[in-house]
Amino acid sequence: MGRSPCCEKAHTNKGAWTKEEDQRLVAYIKAHGEGCWRSLPKAAGLLRCGKSCRLRWINYLRPGLKRGNFTEEDDELIIKLHGLLGNKWSLIAGRLPGRTDNEIKNYWNTHIRRKLISRGLDPKTHLPIGRVPCHRQGIPMAADEAVKPNDMAEDGHSSVTSMDEERCPDLNLDLTISLHGGAPKPPAAEAATPASGPACAQLICLCYHLGLQTSEACSCQASPDLQHVLRFYRPLEGGQ
């Protein structure tokens, strides 16, 4: 039982990519564009599975990738974003142009984790090591723990917003996503890009995004001025 394999494993290469494979992949994507990863390997003459091709392209061959050291500012941004989003590497990567989710994930696990530990902070919760998470005191916490049913019900707002402002006043956490009421979806790329600033009218509450919308946890829908627009959004002060 179980899911069928993503490709015919018997006739696919694994492991490190060769220069020739890279060249074939780049040439094919330049000519035909991204997408249709399943059929790409055959069309491009590669003995690789589609997933492998996609990964190679996204993480290594795609133009515009920044390779090399992260700056101190990058570090701090990643730490802030991780504190709010948790291990949502793709979302975090969306905030760091030229960086991939895989790269950030690796960098987190190899460098930033230790950095936090050396500061006496738990890399998972961002709390002082040994301390029990408690956001009500404005103490940092992991995003997984940031939105809990009771937090939402008490005052009708996501505590993430106030937490966010308390903790990262300089951080634009525009986590805009589409409505759940039949309104057209904005392009996925806009969901977490700085470009979708205050001008973006279709916003949604974070609790819904986190799957809490159907529970009592989310009271955003009760808000009279948010009948069509539910939001978790905080604009930058003075732009990006």
Add this chain to the structure above:
DNA sequence: AAAATCCCCAACCGCGGGGAA
């Protein structure tokens, strides 16, 4: 200089979501 250990990161794996049939 050689062996052992550590560390980094590219790549793989399995799962879940969403759309099409």
Add this chain to the structure above:
DNA sequence: ATTCCCCGCGGTTGGGGATTT
């Protein structure tokens, strides 16, 4: 309504270079 397929994500692995003994 259900099943299937594809894509994308996050967790994990393992090869190989760097460092230490």
